[in-house]
Amino acid sequence: MKKVFIYFWVFLLVFFLLPAMLTKKDVEAKVPENNANENTEQTENINNNTYDYKNYGTIKLLHTSTGEVEELPLDTYLCNVVSSEMPVDFEMEALKAQAVVARTYTIYKIQNKKHNNADICDDSSCCQAWISKEDRLARWDEDKRESNWAKIEQSVNETKGKIITYEGKPINAFFHSNSGGTTELPVNVWGGGTEYPYLQVVETAGEEGYAQYSSEATFTKDELIEKLKTKYEDITIDFNNDEDLKILDYTDSGRVKTVKFGNHELSGTETRSLLGLKSTNFEIIRGDGNIKFAVKGYGHGVGMSQTGADTLAKEGKNYEDIIKHFYVGVEIQDINSL
Numbered sequence: 001m002k003k004v005f006i007y008f009w010v011f012l013l014v015f016f017l018l019p020a021m022l023t024k025k026d027v028e029a030k031v032p033e034n035n036a037n038e039n040t041e042q043t044e045n046i047n048n049n050t051y052d053y054k055n056y057g058t059i060k061l062l063h064t065s066t067g068e069v070e071e072l073p074l075d076t077y078l079c080n081v082v083s084s085e086m087p088v089d090f091e092m093e094a095l096k097a098q099a100v101v102a103r104t105y106t107i108y109k110i111q112n113k114k115h116n117n118a119d120i121c122d123d124s125s126c127c128q129a130w131i132s133k134e135d136r137l138a139r140w141d142e143d144k145r146e147s148n149w150a151k152i153e154q155s156v157n158e159t160k161g162k163i164i165t166y167e168g169k170p171i172n173a174f175f176h177s178n179s180g181g182t183t184e185l186p187v188n189v190w191g192g193g194t195e196y197p198y199l200q201v202v203e204t205a206g207e208e209g210y211a212q213y214s215s216e217a218t219f220t221k222d223e224l225i226e227k228l229k230t231k232y233e234d235i236t237i238d239f240n241n242d243e244d245l246k247i248l249d250y251t252d253s254g255r256v257k258t259v260k261f262g263n264h265e266l267s268g269t270e271t272r273s274l275l276g277l278k279s280t281n282f283e284i285i286r287g288d289g290n291i292k293f294a295v296k297g298y299g300h301g302v303g304m305s306q307t308g309a310d311t312l313a314k315e316g317k318n319y320e321d322i323i324k325h326f327y328v329g330v331e332i333q334d335i336n337s338l
């Protein structure tokens, strides 16, 4: 009788309790598995923060005001660059995109040296803007300094080692403030050929919401002539003749390609530089005795638009999406795999 009881319990155990226990174990097993994933991610983040650069770990920065060359860890340098190139109140994914763009631009400059004794300089019109941490903090409200700097450091640390490549090589990662909705081809800004196939005309919605989107410059007729004479001494414009002051043609991105100023035809970029306009995307409006230039966008318009990056981040795009939107056919690659 006892034996039957034992068989009964063994039967119960094998066919009901054991499978039930195993199933439960399976369910339980999934929990630590998820935790394990989280742990892996955390470990990756920690690894990211202590990324071991095989090359390019330090850079030689030329301070243009003193001529001094300073050797700095790459990512320390990048925190100062990001903090001076992009407003800190932009979205984190936009700041991360800026960090990767700045890192890529720096590596490109190291590989294509402009300065004899340094990798890069601190002048934005020559290489890339850089501001000391002390000066940066001083320009922020005191109660925001710590959190702002932490945000900048996060953008650099969470993208450590990441650069943008095209066909396995670091790209020339141009960027600007506001595209006015459409980016420009480099050939229309600096001339040259088709050496940057990743820099195309791309559109971004929402850039009109930023202060950098629209601006105006108004000149009297005399002021306009005076500005143009700095380059074209013999310039004369018949302001009563509409044909003597007008835009002749546009680039594919809708920016001004050529303007007729009386006896001279100037390119959009030359006009922008002589008149100090914020971009080549402008209209000429004749007023009462004045000539007004109504300008859209800020900067040369090539590559990543910073306000465009911020609008994409607000739509939920991550830094990789943002980068791939502005640079066509590129990859985000680990610098050690170059």
Ligand SMILES: [Zn+2]
Residues within 6 Å of the ligand: 114, 115, 120, 121, 122, 123, 126, 127, 128
């Ligand atoms: Zn430079």
